[in-house]
Amino acid sequence: MNKLCSLKEAVAEFVKDDDLVYAAGFTHLIPFAAGHEIIRQKRRNLTLARATPDLIYDQMIAAGCAKKVIFSYLGNPGVGSLRIVRAAIESGELEWEEYSHYSMITRLTAGASGLPFMPMNLTAAPDLEKVNPNFKRVVDPFTGNEVMVVPPLNPDIAIVHVQRADAEGNAQIWGILGEQKEAAFAAKKVILTAEEIVDEAVIRSDPNRTLIPSLIVDAVCRVPYCAHPSYTQGYYDRDNDFYLQWDEISKSKEDVEKWLQEFVFDVQDHADYWQKLGDATHQRLKIKDKFSTPINYGEF
């Protein structure tokens, strides 16, 4: 089934107020375009889950979309603090639920696998377990030792950006894989954004590369440069300058509002946003090609 639609249509149909949203990606492939579209469509009371909230959740929280954040590392990667989420937690305006990276993705993996919990070894660190009731212990029936377990995380909607997908939603990803696959399988609905929509034959030429199969995908949106200021391996570089800039912008509520107005509300869509960034930025983020050695599947 062809699931191609615009990101605007996908967000309108599949992201609802009060949803638990997982916009996936560990530094790489962060679906900023979808975050901005959610801001434009003024979703409210979302619970935003991500191992690393990154700037995308800082922006969504600044825009008033969320009531709660679920995370395992709250930072502006490579820069420092994530000022808006941090301030909202410190002031008590935002609910939060906190994990380590491993317990966070263990929850997603349990959700993706249809399991009621997944185990992890004890870490001897006592305090996170005390403040988050989702850490429980069970006794290993084979050794009698205690093991930590966490429950599944099943987002209402996962948003996953990929390098290439076909119109049905078979998607291929390379570079840092983060928790993309787990988030997609764990979620009830999946919006896929892709740098390129390719013919089914391209996907089928390398089935081992397909991380997300069409059967779990609800919408497929062609969104070039979707990840900016994050990056897409093989397509464009990370805009580190913007990560530094945001550290400045996010010091002032006014500057944040101005930025949201200019780069989110006053643009129609991500293509418009990308144009607005201008040629100097486009040139700066360009990369040179470096191709993989192809492999032979054989005609069978």
Next chain:
Amino acid sequence: MNKLCSLKEAVAEFVKDDDLVYAAGFTHLIPFAAGHEIIRQKRRNLTLARATPDLIYDQMIAAGCAKKVIFSYLGNPGVGSLRIVRAAIESGELEWEEYSHYSMITRLTAGASGLPFMPMNLTAAPDLEKVNPNFKRVVDPFTGNEVMVVPPLNPDIAIVHVQRADAEGNAQIWGILGEQKEAAFAAKKVILTAEEIVDEAVIRSDPNRTLIPSLIVDAVCRVPYCAHPSYTQGYYDRDNDFYLQWDEISKSKEDVEKWLQEFVFDVQDHADYWQKLGDATHQRLKIKDKFSTPINYGEF
């Protein structure tokens, strides 16, 4: 570290009497050459674990290498019964321990992950649990429901065949992946056999394709056609004729002994075995090329 050696040396150094051996591969990439070398070196009292024992364990058990088999499906794939293992179980000569596919690979996954157990949902099928004490139940602390758990499987030695590896043992696999990765990470030692030893640069041109990293590999052996009569995706086809032939050969103890003498004991190594199969077989198993669409990692 360069770990290249002959399969003869690898088996001599890393496969000991009484070991628990996991020769990995689900129909695809079954390391027959390693099984034959173990037969030639007359290992005894091995415990042979594999989801699908396939002909390789039939042959090793016929040769007297094993005291026990651990499996989840005992058949000659696509043909029918695995006569030798079956007869040895029926006669009480061979110990066995039995799983479903999922519980078998869940054990390997627990072993690969350093976990004391892994959960799986209940299946309502009552009888396997009664005859195998490695199925236990724990109560899910989140719902109060029962969940099945199985303990880790950590083989003494895993033997994994791959399409290409570098001299340090970074290995890339495509086609059916079976439980190759899990077996390698779960095992205490790993012997890698590869169709091709390639330059490190080939591996590094496509790091997402690397399933097994050098750090867990102990020996790297270049063994073209290692998997015959099984196959290697992109290199040569499955010898279905031999799978049918074995169904006949394995009806008679004499024929089995004759076959072992001729194709295992009387050949020096796998290159010799492959030559012995003859040109008609070589031609029959040849395949045409079909390459993947290369991907761009980008110069970063």
Next chain:
Amino acid sequence: MMNAKSFSKNELMIVNAARLLQDGDLVFVGVGAPNLACNLARRTHAPNLTMVYEAGVIGAQPARLPLSIGDPTLVSGASAVCSMYEIFSLYLQRGNVDVGFLGGAQIDRFCNINATVIGDYYHPKVRLPGSGGSMEIAAWANRCYIMTPHDKRRFPEKVDFCTSAGFLSGRAEREKSGVRGTGPQAVVTDLAIMVPDENGELQVTALHPGVELEEVRNNTGWEIKVALTITRTAEPTPEELRILHEELDPTGIYLN
């Protein structure tokens, strides 16, 4: 029109299994007869059927007849390949599989399946292959179909070993167990179609062309129930037979 002699019992089984599949189904396929049934359905009424193999292949488009569950023709041109652990966890356990095909040496009154052992487990009379994927397929696929030739030996009143759960001692027991799948929907044999009743007990609902009820009764190991209205399955169409013989199994490996 073809006459009654122009198709075999085996073809009746395959064609009728194919007809039970729905367009859009994601099916966990085995080799042999189930593979033929799925490929036949995909080339007739269910073009959007997705075939998944326990070896970890999704959306296979086999160019030749696969001779094993891990045949390389399943991989070349497939839409995705994943590990065995993933196919059972992310697909089957997660609830992404619509249909599972099952077979076994014994099927009993309540659709329980034995693929493990005839006789005592520890002192087997006949040691069978064992579960493979079937224990979990029977539990977690949304619905299951069983294909097997019809004879008394294969249909005992109670299986020697319950490898895969049908309805256990009745539908209530399966429901109490909390497994996600709805269990067997039908048993398709070379004589008839049997469907579990409200209690999970098999009853004959349809007979293949040329088969009399007596033959089914004689080949079932208990007094098989019969539905109030019993239908007769349609003959295989010439197109169905052509696809089977010309496209899917031209050398007659599974059909002959």
Next chain:
Amino acid sequence: MMNAKSFSKNELMIVNAARLLQDGDLVFVGVGAPNLACNLARRTHAPNLTMVYEAGVIGAQPARLPLSIGDPTLVSGASAVCSMYEIFSLYLQRGNVDVGFLGGAQIDRFCNINATVIGDYYHPKVRLPGSGGSMEIAAWANRCYIMTPHDKRRFPEKVDFCTSAGFLSGRAEREKSGVRGTGPQAVVTDLAIMVPDENGELQVTALHPGVELEEVRNNTGWEIKVALTITRTAEPTPEELRILHEELDPTGIYLN
């Protein structure tokens, strides 16, 4: 010969951390100072060091200075890339990681680390980034090193929140917990090196060139123990400084 002014405190910290790494180590690396230390070690005494990043990159050979833990330069030319779940399970939890680098807002007397919160958890005075990978790295890497600038605020007697386990209340408590890693081996600051004693309590074992013990005492939040014999770390060599400034961080992002 270079004079004492020709290197910074920060360089002393990085160079001394690099020297603690052994050839052949598999190191779980963070960006910034740990990344510089590992790359420096790899270009000097530990050419067979393998760098692993929590983003799932193994055997990275970054061609430029990575500016985030998920920088694309870590991927291009790496020997393997896996998912985040796999890097934490197959690598870290399984025991395949030799060395982990840790940092944090607070390190206490027994090497426990706080990266979560200053003040009360529910009413934070300062909300910090949280664990990320450090809770598991501290527990499961074979050995750990901590790098952090030396000041009183960063070295309280007891952390406000124990994000990652050092030796808890002492080595016995960590051992009782059964975690696999041996815990922190050393804390390298810009003033000194501190090593846990037999009870897991930090003691100063070495001072960097030009640093007096008094300065360390004044910048530590409890009465820090001092080893019986205290050594002085060797000055950074011109080659070490050249590699840092010319090859690794030419624009001085982390060094200045």
